[in-house]
Amino acid sequence: MLRTAVVLALVASACRAQPDPVQPVPTPDPPDPAPSVHTETFTAPGVADYLLVIDPKRRQVSGPDLAARIAPLPAVLRDAGLDFHIGAVFMDASDPDAFGLLHPGNGLAFVSSSTEPAVADAALAEMVAPWDFLFDTADTGDFGDVQRQGRAAAISMFERSSEPANAGFLRDGATLQLVFVSEEDDRSGSEPISRTGFLAWMDGYSGPGATAHALAEVSPACPGISFSYEQYATRSRGATGCIEQGSWLSFFEALAARSSPRFFALADTPPDEVSADVRVLRPAGADTVTLVLSTCREPTNGCQALVAAQRVQLVDFDLQPGDEVVVSWPEPAAP
Numbered sequence: 001m002l003r004t005a006v007v008l009a010l011v012a013s014a015c016r017a018q019p020d021p022v023q024p025v026p027t028p029d030p031p032d033p034a035p036s037v038h039t040e041t042f043t044a045p046g047v048a049d050y051l052l053v054i055d056p057k058r059r060q061v062s063g064p065d066l067a068a069r070i071a072p073l074p075a076v077l078r079d080a081g082l083d084f085h086i087g088a089v090f091m092d093a094s095d096p097d098a099f100g101l102l103h104p105g106n107g108l109a110f111v112s113s114s115t116e117p118a119v120a121d122a123a124l125a126e127m128v129a130p131w132d133f134l135f136d137t138a139d140t141g142d143f144g145d146v147q148r149q150g151r152a153a154a155i156s157m158f159e160r161s162s163e164p165a166n167a168g169f170l171r172d173g174a175t176l177q178l179v180f181v182s183e184e185d186d187r188s189g190s191e192p193i194s195r196t197g198f199l200a201w202m203d204g205y206s207g208p209g210a211t212a213h214a215l216a217e218v219s220p221a222c223p224g225i226s227f228s229y230e231q232y233a234t235r236s237r238g239a240t241g242c243i244e245q246g247s248w249l250s251f252f253e254a255l256a257a258r259s260s261p262r263f264f265a266l267a268d269t270p271p272d273e274v275s276a277d278v279r280v281l282r283p284a285g286a287d288t289v290t291l292v293l294s295t296c297r298e299p300t301n302g303c304q305a306l307v308a309a310q311r312v313q314l315v316d317f318d319l320q321p322g323d324e325v326v327v328s329w330p331e332p333a334a335p
Helices: 002-015 063-070 073-079 117-128 150-159 195-203 227-235 249-257
Strands: 037-043 047-054 083-090 175-181 210-216 240-242 263-265 277-284 287-293 305-308 311-314 324-330
Touching: 047 073, 047 117, 047 150, 063 117, 073 083, 073 117, 073 249, 083 117, 083 150, 150 175, 150 195, 150 227, 175 227, 195 210, 195 227, 210 227, 210 249, 227 240, 240 249, 311 324
Parallel strands: 047 083, 047 175, 175 210, 210 240
Antiparallel strands: 037 324, 263 311, 277 287, 277 324, 305 311
């Protein structure tokens, strides 16, 4: 009996259902790799060279008055944290040897952010005060086409930048800020550069671009319109002001705010079908504020950053010194 029970137990055990063999767990496909992102970063240097291009014949503003109104400029630029040069040329083309050369003051060809304030004030006053050519409003004069050549004076200074009188004023990586001070329109003609050519020259100036600002008869409060200078300023998003205003402080504050680079050259250009992302990282104490700019490939209303032709152009946005501009876009997938 015992043997029979053992045999039956063995048979019963053998007849029990066997478990299914272990099924292999399928290995999931690896995730698609994250798209590669092309990123380029630029820093707003806060370095600007200011060229005062002054009308030597003025009805409204005498030389001493001009010096007094210009005097606040260095302090405004210092308060804005800018590393600056300030120099002056005049629109008088009757002396070709001097045309386009900086006029010195107090022994300096130009003043800079490192110039002691008292020394800078004295230098600026001497740079502009000798040009005290007030004339009666009834005086028609015969000097207009000869002497009031604003853009020609600016271009001549640039072309003669290596001469001893101008040496060291223009710096690599600095924006060029042209400040036109005139009661009349520009009469430069087509030589050495036309109005259209001058606007194109400003756009392509030394990478970060040049900006024009106009203290002229351009506001509704002024009796006339200095068309060319207003056009230069409007095209480059510069400041404008009325030359007759007793104080130019608000003009200088607007000028300082618009002295940042207008362009940054890109090492590459995003493909036509890809949108670029442009962000500004702005220091705010111990923190950083991220500002996302609206971008476009062609100029449109509301666009703040135009990404085209292997550069980014800030259309409607003013950088502050120390801002970082980050431009990125996804790289196209490999075939």
